[in-house]
Amino acid sequence: MSIRSQGTTLFTAILILVATTVVVQLWLLTVSMEALLAHETKTLIPAAVGSTVLLFINAGLLRYVFRFDHEVQRGPQE
Amino acid sequence: MEPEQNSSAPTECENCNRAPKWRTDFPIDWEGDHYVSRREMVKFLTLGSVLLAAANWVTALAGKFLRTGRFPEKLVGSVAALDSQRSILFRYPTDRDPCIAVRTPEGTLVAYSQVCTHLSCAVVYSTSDNKLLCPCHNGSFSVIEGAPIGGPPTRRLPRIAIEKRGDQLFATGVEV
Secondary structure (H helix, E strand, O other): OOHHHHHHHHHHHHHHHHHHHHHHHHHHHHHHHHHHHOOOHHHHHHHHHHHHHHHHHHHHHHHHHHHHHHHHHHOOOO | OOOOOOOOOOOHHHHHHOOOHHHHHOOOOHHHHHHHHHHHHHHHHHHHHHHHHHHHHHHHHHHHHOOOOOOOOEEEEEHHHHHHHOEEEEEOOOOOOEEEEEEOOOOOEEEEEOEOOOOOOEOEEEOOOOEEEEOOOOEEEEOOOOOEEEOOOOOOOOEEEEEEEOOEEEEEEEEO
16 A cells, blocks of 8 residues: 555545534534624633634644655655 | 568557557546545645634624623613503613513512514513513513523523612613
């Protein structure tokens, strides 16, 4: 199994993780908008903090993807 | 004696090494295509993640700063009128916001937005039940806290801050 085909499998798994967190972020935004319109301001900051945590998780996964891609571009080293 | 071979004609080996025409039109194989498309999709979704987090913070800041404006003071009515009628209607903070002030049997003075939190019908005070009733869908609210106690409403009524100055009642703010 070549390193590139390993990367395809790995990227598929990461893609599923990132897509899931983005859906959760979308849900958080929907809840925040609804709370704002209902004048329930207590939940807004925790929702924003939670969304930021998910963003950092996504950024970490993307950084891993970039590093892996860099290894693939350099090719196998002896 | 073997026939002499023409050196200018392409040999069989050269034909074998030459890539087919379709290969020049589609130079990327499926594996490479899947690799790049998944990598680009991860980048695209992370960009979406950045935008969603930013939108969440904009919402949070909007909730923090848009509600800090001072409410005006507005005359509600006289204490004597409230004591005789048990409840009086007024509009606050604007003329498009109906409100109701109630003198409870215990003597407490409370005021709420008159807009039902279910489907925006106007709530009225029931002296017999001592609660605020919404006639549209039989919703009811506690007169002490404004919390929903029956029917479809799930959120409390916004409370209006009332100050008593002499014989006059003034609305000074909205507590959501």
